[in-house]
Amino acid sequence: MKFKLLLVTIVLSNLLLSCSKNKNSQEFILSGELSGFNTQQVILTYSNIDNLEIKDTIPVSNGQFRTKGYINGPTIVFLSGNIKKRGTSDPNYVSFFIESNKMSIKLIEDKFKEAKITGSGTQEEYEKVSKLVYPLYSELKTINIEIKELLSQRKKNKNIDQIDKQLTKLKGDYYNKRKEIDDLRLNYITEHQNSYLSSYYLNFYCRKIPFELSTKYFDALSPKIQKSKYANEALAKIKLIKGSMKGSNAPIINTIDSNGNSLTLDSYKGKYVLLDFWAGWCVPCIEGLPKLKELYNAYNSKGFEIIGLSSDINIENWKKALEKHELSNWRQIYVGKDDTNGDDIFKSFNVKALPGFILINKQGVIEGRYAGADNSNELEFDNLKRKLEKIFK
Numbered sequence: 001m002k003f004k005l006l007l008v009t010i011v012l013s014n015l016l017l018s019c020s021k022n023k024n025s026q027e028f029i030l031s032g033e034l035s036g037f038n039t040q041q042v043i044l045t046y047s048n049i050d051n052l053e054i055k056d057t058i059p060v061s062n063g064q065f066r067t068k069g070y071i072n073g074p075t076i077v078f079l080s081g082n083i084k085k086r087g088t089s090d091p092n093y094v095s096f097f098i099e100s101n102k103m104s105i106k107l108i109e110d111k112f113k114e115a116k117i118t119g120s121g122t123q124e125e126y127e128k129v130s131k132l133v134y135p136l137y138s139e140l141k142t143i144n145i146e147i148k149e150l151l152s153q154r155k156k157n158k159n160i161d162q163i164d165k166q167l168t169k170l171k172g173d174y175y176n177k178r179k180e181i182d183d184l185r186l187n188y189i190t191e192h193q194n195s196y197l198s199s200y201y202l203n204f205y206c207r208k209i210p211f212e213l214s215t216k217y218f219d220a221l222s223p224k225i226q227k228s229k230y231a232n233e234a235l236a237k238i239k240l241i242k243g244s245m246k247g248s249n250a251p252i253i254n255t256i257d258s259n260g261n262s263l264t265l266d267s268y269k270g271k272y273v274l275l276d277f278w279a280g281w282c283v284p285c286i287e288g289l290p291k292l293k294e295l296y297n298a299y300n301s302k303g304f305e306i307i308g309l310s311s312d313i314n315i316e317n318w319k320k321a322l323e324k325h326e327l328s329n330w331r332q333i334y335v336g337k338d339d340t341n342g343d344d345i346f347k348s349f350n351v352k353a354l355p356g357f358i359l360i361n362k363q364g365v366i367e368g369r370y371a372g373a374d375n376s377n378e379l380e381f382d383n384l385k386r387k388l389e390k391i392f393k
Helices: 002-024 121-155 160-191 196-205 211-220 229-243 283-287 289-302 315-324 342-348 381-391
Strands: 027-035 041-047 053-059 064-070 075-080 093-098 102-108 116-118 254-256 262-264 272-278 304-310 331-334 356-360 366-371
Touching: 027 041, 041 064, 053 064, 093 102, 093 121, 093 196, 121 160, 121 196, 160 196, 160 211, 196 211, 196 229, 211 229, 229 342, 272 289, 272 381, 283 289, 289 304, 289 381, 304 315, 315 331, 356 381, 366 381
Parallel strands: 027 102, 272 304, 304 331
Antiparallel strands: 027 064, 041 053, 041 075, 075 093, 102 116, 254 262, 272 356, 356 366
């Protein structure tokens, strides 16, 4: 009996020691120096080893601060001081990669973007890519200023035709420059298959590029990187995309509508259903409502239904929008931040922009994706209209 008890104790001790070693292998230690007199604390925000968001408030004493934590491989983190304005452009806000190592950061108050960071190979890679991308972003900024100036002139009815030609050219230049940035990062994936930064870029872009490219880039990663944090997140998104593509069975919807009644997508089998992803703040969504109502009136009696899925900021705004725009013809559900399940519904259908339309056939299979719900972003509302004309001719 004593021998068995001793054996169990040894086994448990080894397990605890193994867990402790594994956790310690994912530990980071961050030491910081901050020049300035007005910052009493900094806040480090990151996703920890258990994938939980951590907001670590770190006191600054005599220009020094120190903290530690546990992460699941190289992780992007956000460090903020005395925030002066909302958004990532704040002078006391910086993002960088942290990894399981002793790291250091040197900061100057109101110049956090100029931070000097050591101890992370992934951060070094990121900084090299950023040096290539920075000039392109500067060009984008210049183009954007020119576009705004022309739009201002256009409002004054000055040389509208000439301005429109210039705007068309500038918008083309903007698109090409944006594509140049995207291509630079995506090419990094294929050229650096054993880089954690490559998995980060894949996770960032996988919902923005065609499904075939996402899978191609994932397959290009080394086996080690495919098991990393960001590669796993990317793979989960890729699986969601595959499950919401044309020809796939539509993901499950089981929720409550605006009248408090249960709504399931399965209950619509035997009819064509259009999912309309919209929001009250979305100008193109509201402008397109008359055309959407025309489609509903034309084909509802023939077995056509619409379900509205709103991503308004909150339920109160959503209900105001329903009343204002008289959206009682078809059933409405809320998939915004106030609904914990709503975001899952939105993501499961892989809608990238509003408005977005997904057509589901009588068998519950996705028949088409249009506007913001189309992965190539080419199919617009007119294509949807022609599709319904063909179905119900």
